Amino acid sequence: MIKGRCRCGATQYIVDLPWPPLTYACHCTLCQRATGSAFAHQYPVPEKAFQVTGKLVEAEVTEPDGLSSVHRHCASCLTRLFGTSLKTARCNRSSCPSSEHLAQLAA
Ligand SMILES: [Zn+2]
Numbered sequence: 001m002i003k004g005r006c007r008c009g010a011t012q013y014i015v016d017l018p019w020p021p022l023t024y025a026c027h028c029t030l031c032q033r034a035t036g037s038a039f040a041h042q043y044p045v046p047e048k049a050f051q052v053t054g055k056l057v058e059a060e061v062t063e064p065d066g067l068s069s070v071h072r073h074c075a076s077c078l079t080r081l082f083g084t085s086l087k088t089a090r091c092n093r094s095s096c097p098s099s100e101h102l103a104q105l106a107a
Protein backbone atom coordinates (compact mmCIF):
# COMPACT_ATOMS: atom_id res chain seq x y z
CA MET A 1 0.00 0.00 0.00
CA ILE A 2 1.34 3.41 -1.00
CA LYS A 3 0.06 6.64 0.55
CA GLY A 4 0.65 10.12 -0.77
CA ARG A 5 -0.57 13.65 -0.39
CA CYS A 6 -0.22 17.17 -1.63
CA ARG A 7 1.90 19.83 0.01
CA CYS A 8 -0.93 21.22 2.17
CA GLY A 9 -2.50 17.83 3.01
CA ALA A 10 -6.01 18.67 1.76
CA THR A 11 -5.77 15.99 -0.93
CA GLN A 12 -4.59 12.47 -0.20
CA TYR A 13 -4.40 9.23 -2.11
CA ILE A 14 -3.92 5.54 -1.55
CA VAL A 15 -2.49 3.19 -4.15
CA ASP A 16 -3.19 -0.50 -3.75
CA LEU A 17 0.21 -1.64 -4.95
CA PRO A 18 3.14 -3.05 -2.98
CA TRP A 19 6.11 -0.86 -2.16
CA PRO A 20 8.28 -0.17 -4.07
CA PRO A 21 6.35 0.41 -7.31
CA LEU A 22 7.97 0.24 -10.72
CA THR A 23 9.07 3.83 -11.30
CA TYR A 24 10.49 5.63 -14.29
CA ALA A 25 11.99 9.00 -15.06
CA CYS A 26 10.44 10.50 -18.18
CA HIS A 27 12.78 12.96 -19.89
CA CYS A 28 10.37 14.18 -22.59
CA THR A 29 10.14 17.92 -23.09
CA LEU A 30 6.55 17.96 -21.78
CA CYS A 31 7.63 16.50 -18.44
CA GLN A 32 10.60 18.88 -18.34
CA ARG A 33 8.27 21.85 -18.77
CA ALA A 34 5.77 20.50 -16.23
CA THR A 35 8.40 20.03 -13.53
CA GLY A 36 11.00 22.64 -14.37
CA SER A 37 13.68 19.96 -14.16
CA ALA A 38 15.35 17.40 -16.44
CA PHE A 39 12.72 14.71 -15.86
CA ALA A 40 9.50 13.72 -14.08
CA HIS A 41 9.73 10.77 -11.69
CA GLN A 42 6.52 8.76 -11.92
CA TYR A 43 4.97 5.33 -11.58
CA PRO A 44 2.04 3.80 -13.44
CA VAL A 45 -1.06 2.90 -11.41
CA PRO A 46 -4.06 0.89 -12.64
CA GLU A 47 -7.15 3.06 -12.25
CA LYS A 48 -8.91 0.55 -10.01
CA ALA A 49 -5.92 0.55 -7.62
CA PHE A 50 -6.11 4.32 -7.05
CA GLN A 51 -8.28 6.14 -4.49
CA VAL A 52 -8.13 9.88 -3.93
CA THR A 53 -9.85 12.10 -1.35
CA GLY A 54 -9.98 15.89 -1.52
CA LYS A 55 -10.83 18.42 -4.16
CA LEU A 56 -8.86 18.32 -7.41
CA VAL A 57 -8.47 20.71 -10.30
CA GLU A 58 -7.74 19.34 -13.74
CA ALA A 59 -5.87 20.67 -16.72
CA GLU A 60 -6.27 18.95 -20.08
CA VAL A 61 -3.26 19.38 -22.33
CA THR A 62 -3.05 18.42 -26.00
CA GLU A 63 0.31 16.86 -26.68
CA PRO A 64 2.30 17.24 -29.94
CA ASP A 65 1.01 13.89 -31.22
CA GLY A 66 -2.57 15.17 -30.94
CA LEU A 67 -3.57 13.04 -27.97
CA SER A 68 -4.49 14.72 -24.73
CA SER A 69 -3.47 14.12 -21.16
CA VAL A 70 -5.18 15.29 -18.00
CA HIS A 71 -3.09 16.58 -15.12
CA ARG A 72 -4.64 16.64 -11.65
CA HIS A 73 -3.63 18.99 -8.87
CA CYS A 74 -4.77 19.72 -5.32
CA ALA A 75 -7.38 22.49 -5.54
CA SER A 76 -5.90 24.26 -2.52
CA CYS A 77 -2.13 24.23 -3.04
CA LEU A 78 -1.94 23.13 -6.73
CA THR A 79 0.58 20.35 -6.07
CA ARG A 80 0.63 18.07 -9.12
CA LEU A 81 -0.44 14.62 -7.90
CA PHE A 82 -1.19 12.46 -10.91
CA GLY A 83 -2.23 12.45 -14.51
CA THR A 84 -3.87 10.30 -17.13
CA SER A 85 -2.86 10.01 -20.77
CA LEU A 86 -5.15 8.71 -23.48
CA LYS A 87 -2.15 6.65 -24.61
CA THR A 88 -2.35 4.70 -21.39
CA ALA A 89 -6.09 4.64 -20.72
CA ARG A 90 -7.20 3.16 -17.40
CA CYS A 91 -3.82 3.97 -15.94
CA ASN A 92 -2.83 6.95 -13.83
CA ARG A 93 0.74 8.09 -13.58
CA SER A 94 1.33 9.18 -10.07
CA SER A 95 3.97 11.72 -9.21
CA CYS A 96 6.64 10.09 -7.06
CA PRO A 97 7.45 13.29 -5.15
CA SER A 98 3.96 13.25 -3.59
CA SER A 99 4.50 9.80 -2.09
CA GLU A 100 5.03 9.50 1.64
CA HIS A 101 7.90 7.18 0.72
CA LEU A 102 9.81 10.05 -0.86
CA ALA A 103 12.79 9.68 1.47
CA GLN A 104 13.11 6.03 0.44
CA LEU A 105 13.04 6.97 -3.23
CA ALA A 106 15.86 9.44 -2.72
CA ALA A 107 18.01 6.89 -0.87
ZN1 LIG B 1 -2.92 20.71 -1.17
Ligand SMILES: [Zn+2]
Pocket residue numbers: 026027028029030031032040
Ligand atom coordinates in the same frame (compact mmCIF):
# COMPACT_ATOMS: atom_id res chain seq x y z
ZN1 LIG C 1 7.21 12.74 -20.21
